[in-house]
Amino acid sequence: MPRYLLIESRDPFDSNDTRFCCDLAQQLAAAKNEVILFLVQNGVLPVRPGARSGDLTTLAGVRVLADSFSLKERGIDENRLASGVAAAPLDVVLDALAEGAKVIWH
């Protein structure tokens, strides 16, 4: 099964195109691909429950991860993330690259 890792670095409160990654992730998952959406930098801001997290929590078949370092930098508690979102180290990106996944930065 083809693997994709989409990296969202943009803040949905600052950029009007962050739906791109969610939409692409959803479409890739629907097409039977293994998909991870990895949030980094200000891209982690919507993982707070209620803070525009709806786009993330409604993704079906997509693993949503948030960079632990980015969370810590912004004072976001790893134990209080929106439903379906988990904290993970940046190693996830390097693992995906090493394993030949298609990795796309946004």
Add this chain to the structure above:
Amino acid sequence: MADKKTITIAIMDAPYENARSTTALRLIDLAAKRGYNINVFAYEGAVLQPFAAQTPHANTVHGRSVEEENHFIPKDAIAALMREAERNGGKIDWVNCGLCVDERGAANAIPGVRRGSPADFWQMSEASDNTLVIATR
């Protein structure tokens, strides 16, 4: 190393301007710790990341000396990453886009940085296990 990998990363951001630079250096650091070979293609403002003339400064507003300020200097971080990669059996091949260097007068880069062109990026990508392009928006 049986699982030694070669990863190519393209970056475009000038130093001190965007968190993308920090994330790129964090990724390179992780790869260096794993002993991977890492190709970096620096394009546009990113050619200033390893600019050798970067100098730490004091902070007179807050009354801190150069040592107390301990300002982050990207070229020192990159040199440290190159040493880290070598310690772990890997290598960082850092290529600065030549035209971007000329436009910015950024030829004075730290040792280990070489001049190249987008053709080098294509060749590095072809020879790599995978490639990540960290584009400026």
